[in-house]
Amino acid sequence: AQSVTQPDIHITVSEGASLELRCNYSYGATPYLFWYVQSPGQGLQLLLKYFSGDTLVQGIKGFEAEFKRSQSSFNLRKPSVHWSDAAEYFCAVGPGFHPGNTPLVFGKGTRLSVIA
């Protein structure tokens, strides 16, 4: 069965510091991978996605993620965190281009706090 693990429940970083959020997945086929961000009381906003090709993908708000098939990982990074990045981040694995496949499976999320 598909699964996503985000090992870190809560991370605190200083403003201006670099950030890496970890994500490991289990998926039977070639995965379609996503990172979403959720601010308090809000829905999920798509940060970036990986379907195929270049394993380093760029997203919005200065985020990037690297797909490593050998490690079954899709870690999210940002070189310099801003206070407005404080939110909950979700990694998800999806069904790709075939309608009717299993839906998005989400990790439990990582809550990011940013301190001055």
Next chain:
Amino acid sequence: KAGVTQTPRYLIKTRGQQVTLSCSPISGHRSVSWYQQTPGQGLQFLFEYFSETQRNKGNFPGRFSGRQFSNSRSEMNVSTLELGDSALYLCASSGQGAETQYFGPGTRLLVL
């Protein structure tokens, strides 16, 4: 393009009542998925509709149901509400290939 919209944004109900939530997808999107988000269980898939047909269903009791209209708008209904149904209900829409889902702001349901 306007994003996914959900109404209402907040609801308070009592046990035993029923509730209907509405979702309008991004224009041109024909797939609508519903998720329940709770602190304990995280994000869980409820069901997906495509062209008015339920294409996929999660592991929720029959009290949870949905439908989709010809304009792709979708509703979900929860009957005989229980305290544990208190959650944020998120709707997501996607295009033809269903590869990327775009989420609405959610409806927060509180069951007293």
